[in-house]
Amino acid sequence: MANRSSFDAPLLQVRELVLHFRTSKGVVQAVDGVDFTLNANEAVVIIGESGCGKSSLAKAILRLLPRNVHRYTGKTFLYGQEVMALSDEEFRRTIRWNRIAMVPQAAMNALNPVLRVGDQVAEPLMIHQGMRKSKALEKAVEMFRLVGVPEDFVHRYAFELSGGMRQRVALAMALVTSPDLIILDEPTSALDVLTQANIMNQLKRIKKEMGMSFILITHDIATSSELADRVAVMYAGQIVEVGDALRFFQEPLHPYAQKLMASVPRLRETKDPEFIVGQPPSLINPPTGCRFADRCHRRFARCAEEPPVIEQHGRLVKCWLYTEDGVNQRDASHSRHQD
């Protein structure tokens, strides 16, 4: 950490990332102090329910800001290089698609209806690498093969493709410049289960074969578990837990994460899926202290204060339960249960 631009710096480090929007009702704190780290050839899954700021986080990393930005601060390091400090023009030329690409939410509409899809896939190569059109198109065809799109589809328009094919084209578009990192924003949410599984398998293969790194943003815990190396749980604009995927899926630590996992229906268990009482807090005026406190089944007095981030066995949890106070609390609740 001392030498920030060193070789062995992690692929992506996000520090205290904040993205607030101005609306007529007030300031929406969509992303509010997010920290996480991503290593090369790793896939981190960001899980959370709708409106928790997942997509805004993706936009904040790629600096795709709407007009009504109120506050956009924090630091992101790409292999140790501070990219938030770059000017907009530099960021556009050097980072976007060269280093970080994305597959957007609803990739169905991510393709221009009046341009041939092949041209759209080849476009970044021509713009960023000054490649000739014929060369760029060859590369596009290569990517089509890789993601399982018939190669003569390069001459088609988006309306001539099915939803699954469009999704693959969007994926090919993200892969074409061989970026360091691809952000997948709910890439399969609009697709049927079979196509979903198919695309997740493609992603797994690409990760293995090309050494690609992914940030996968989703609310679909079951599908995401296929790809995840690490899991980050997002709630009300903040990351409440980050940890190794295997251990997370076995034993989530944060009460919200526990409830989230319990809400997934399981095949071989008779237990009914649980739900979480109440609504996520408004991001316009979020509660002080722990943002989950109102809905938490294990809340105690301390939860009115902003919870610290606790490290436990290499996992980060933003919860009072894992402080000394919390340990006492847990013991207390345990003994009460045993009475």
Added chain:
Amino acid sequence: MAEASLPSRSNLAATLTRRPGWTTTLRVLRYSVVRLVALFATVVVGVYLTILIANMGGYVDEIKKAQIREGISLSVSMDPANRALTPAQRNELIEGLVQVEVRRLGLDRPFLLRSFASLTDALTLNLGRTNYLTSDSGSKLVRLVILERLPPTLLLFATSNLFLFFFSIFVALRLSRNYGNLADRMVIALAPTSAAPGWFYGIFLILIFSALLGWLPFGGMVDTPPPADRLQYAWSVLRHMILPVAAITLSAIFLTIYNWRTFFLIYSSEDYVDMAKAKGLPGRIVENRYILRPTLPTIITNFALLVIGLWTGAIILETVFNWPGLGRLLYQAIGLFDTPIIVGSTVIYAYLLAITVFVLDFTYALVDPRVRVGEGGAK
């Protein structure tokens, strides 16, 4: 993995060179033919209705017959050679001459039959002779009269419409980039001014720039006498064009910009625009390829409707500016019941309109692959 997933060179080259050109051309052709047939049918119906109305459902024939009878009676009674005839003989003579003249003009056949004959004549631009009006060169052939008036109209409207189209696109795109700023809000506030037609603004423009300031001519197309030098002639026409073009533009520009700026705004919020930005494309490319091009079909549809409105507004506008065009001719012809000219100008108008709409439809097909390639086509 690379070996397995890479297509062979020759295979790849074949894929890249195979352009789906032939089917596309056929499709555009079929689309154009269908549009042409539909437009022609519209023209036929429009012209036939005009023939019925301009002839007042056949009543104009009665007027003509009365005029013939009056003229013949007069000439017969004035002729000294007929002084010896008895009234009965004279009436017989008049009746005979009237019959001959009526037959010569074909007025003895039923109007319905003749209306279809006129329709064919009109559509094939076999427009006949005028009743009263003559061309500046003294001809009574409707075709010549109209041909003389057509270029000024085309000049005026082509200039105005082309200016309107490109200027509005340019401004609308700029406004959509910074919507909500002062210029944008001003355009929105001024949009209702397009409710008034061009000639209305024309009157005020003439008042201000011709009567009060004396900068520009009151009307007409060229100074009297026309300058002999070609350059000076062009300059004179240009000066005469400023006010009518300004009037047409003023009557449509704000609403058009407002409409198109809104189209641009709607299309800029599409996901593929965000995607283009995420791809790190320069702002100009994002704007041209990802905002302007997808919006163009919508804009062309809107523009086609606008142009139709402007053509029909030509009659009064040309009269206000004393512009020697088709509109002014039609206005004069209506005042004089000059049916052949009314029908003739209407036919020309109908054709002009149809051609305009067809050109726009064709452009539409070129800019929108959903028409060009066909929904779900090439499977």
